[in-house]
Amino acid sequence: MAATDRLNQTSDILSHSMKKTDSSMSIVTAENPYKVAVVGSGNWGTTIAKVVAENTKEKPELFQGRVDMWVFEEQIDGTPLTQIINTKHQNVKYLPNIDLPENLVANPDLISTTKDADVIVFNVPHQFLGRIVSQMKGQIKPDARAISCLKGFEVGPKGVQLLSDYVTQELGIQCGALSGANLAPEVAKEHWSETTVAYQVPDDFKGEGKDIDHRVLKQLFHRPYFHVNVIDDVAGISIAGALKNVVALGCGFVTGLGWGNNAAAAIQRVGLGEIIKFGRMFFPESKVETYYQESAGVADLITTCSGGRNVRVATEMAKTGKSGEQVEKDILNGQSAQGLITAKEVHQWLESSGHTEEYPLFEAVYQITYENVPMKELPSMIEELDIVE
Numbered sequence: 001m002a003a004t005d006r007l008n009q010t011s012d013i014l015s016h017s018m019k020k021t022d023s024s025m026s027i028v029t030a031e032n033p034y035k036v037a038v039v040g041s042g043n044w045g046t047t048i049a050k051v052v053a054e055n056t057k058e059k060p061e062l063f064q065g066r067v068d069m070w071v072f073e074e075q076i077d078g079t080p081l082t083q084i085i086n087t088k089h090q091n092v093k094y095l096p097n098i099d100l101p102e103n104l105v106a107n108p109d110l111i112s113t114t115k116d117a118d119v120i121v122f123n124v125p126h127q128f129l130g131r132i133v134s135q136m137k138g139q140i141k142p143d144a145r146a147i148s149c150l151k152g153f154e155v156g157p158k159g160v161q162l163l164s165d166y167v168t169q170e171l172g173i174q175c176g177a178l179s180g181a182n183l184a185p186e187v188a189k190e191h192w193s194e195t196t197v198a199y200q201v202p203d204d205f206k207g208e209g210k211d212i213d214h215r216v217l218k219q220l221f222h223r224p225y226f227h228v229n230v231i232d233d234v235a236g237i238s239i240a241g242a243l244k245n246v247v248a249l250g251c252g253f254v255t256g257l258g259w260g261n262n263a264a265a266a267i268q269r270v271g272l273g274e275i276i277k278f279g280r281m282f283f284p285e286s287k288v289e290t291y292y293q294e295s296a297g298v299a300d301l302i303t304t305c306s307g308g309r310n311v312r313v314a315t316e317m318a319k320t321g322k323s324g325e326q327v328e329k330d331i332l333n334g335q336s337a338q339g340l341i342t343a344k345e346v347h348q349w350l351e352s353s354g355h356t357e358e359y360p361l362f363e364a365v366y367q368i369t370y371e372n373v374p375m376k377e378l379p380s381m382i383e384e385l386d387i388v389e
């Protein structure tokens with residue numbers, strides 16, 4: 001092919017890919033508009049509830065306007081948090097100074113929040129999920145669908161499990177995931193970002209207009225400031241979302257030691273490799289391209305390592321010598337750095353399955369966090385020794 005033909009062909013491809021013909025954003029309607037509920041009201045829980053409630057209000061042909069958000073009730077200066085959210089329309093503890101839509105209703109009762117929902121969006125720190133789903137068993141619509149926005153795993157006697165699979169196993173409902181480079185305070189302020197939603201349409205899909213599919217999920221989560229790509233790879237986005245929190249701790253250690261950007265980049269490079277290896281080894285259905293093409297992959301790793309809670313907690317650990325648990329209490333005002341628990345769970349799993357040596361960074365983060373190994377040992381713990389005899 002001549003050079004000019006190749007050039008023309010390339011510009012055809014480019015102009016085609018730049019045309020905005022996204023069929024998933026064309027008009028979608030439902031025979032009976034879907035009721036959406038959000039379980040969780042922390043920093044990310046409240047932010048996603050805001051996103052969802054903005055969309056349900058704008059799309060009455062597809063969703064019921066009112067969105068109930070389950071709040072783990074607590075008193076703020078003697079007033080229940082739910083009451084404050086429902087009158088001031090702000091979550092003053094977990095997402096202060098952000099106005100929430102009035103069709104978003106804080107509800108302290110988990111069952112009344114979820115019992116009539118067609119779509120249940122789970123968004124709590126993962127250590128609380130087990131108790132929550134056990135209370136919901138038998139109390140929700142049997143054909144409800146779910147999306148998990150959590151970042152973590154369930155590790156138990158059966159091994160390591162995706163949280164979406166755990167929800168499906170416990171509640172018998174199809175569950176996908178939402179994960180991306182999404183620091184909640186930025187999304188809440190409507191600063192542009194991207195995310196990935198992954199969902200596998202189940203065998204008992206009831207048909208277009210009667211059930212949740214990729215187009216409905218795009219309508220539910222996409223905003224002008226929050227761009228959504230919907231794919232099938234639930235495992236890929238969930239693994240990346242859970243493990244980047246462990247990598248971010250490693251990144252915080254070297255940052256807190258004052259070692260600078262090169263060290264932080266080295267941790268992210270090694271971390272990405274271990275994330276991909278973990279996916280291929282334990283979830284072979286996950287796709288390698290998800291880790292570099294989707295917001296849920298390397299982009300989330302970068303944003304979390306730049307300014308997330310995990311990196312902040314680990315940086316403070318390095319500066320003060322305090323434990324992760326103590327720093328979490330001191331600086332996060334009730335929020336959770338999920339990498340602390342995930343590092344322990346991943347270690348338990350790798351140890352019981354005999355693979356710790358293949359994941360030196362995950363193991364180093366665990367040993368520094370829980371076994372008092374000095375942070376300055378990190379480089380030697382992850383050094384690749386290619387000694388040629």
Ligand SMILES: NC(=O)C1=CN([C@@H]2O[C@H](COP(=O)(O)OP(=O)(O)OC[C@H]3O[C@@H](n4cnc5c(N)ncnc54)[C@H](O)[C@@H]3O)[C@@H](O)[C@H]2O)C=CC1
Pocket residue numbers: 040041042043044045046071072073094123124125126128149150151152182183184185334335336337338
């Ligand atoms: N905050 C962020 O920027 C992002 C967080 N995520 C993920 O979203 C999930 C939820 O995180 P956040 O909403 O940020 O939570 P958070 O870290 O703000 O945690 C506070 C929430 O935990 C609740 N809580 C405290 N004790 C509880 C208990 N015993 N039972 C039930 N709930 C209790 C509080 O009521 C509050 O709603 C996590 O897995 C996190 O990794 C994902 C993307 C962004």
Ligand SMILES: O=C(CO)COP(=O)(O)O
Pocket residue numbers: 151180181182183184245248300303304307308309310311336337338
């Ligand atoms: O998952 C996140 C960004 O996508 C938030 O990360 P942190 O929990 O470390 O703040």
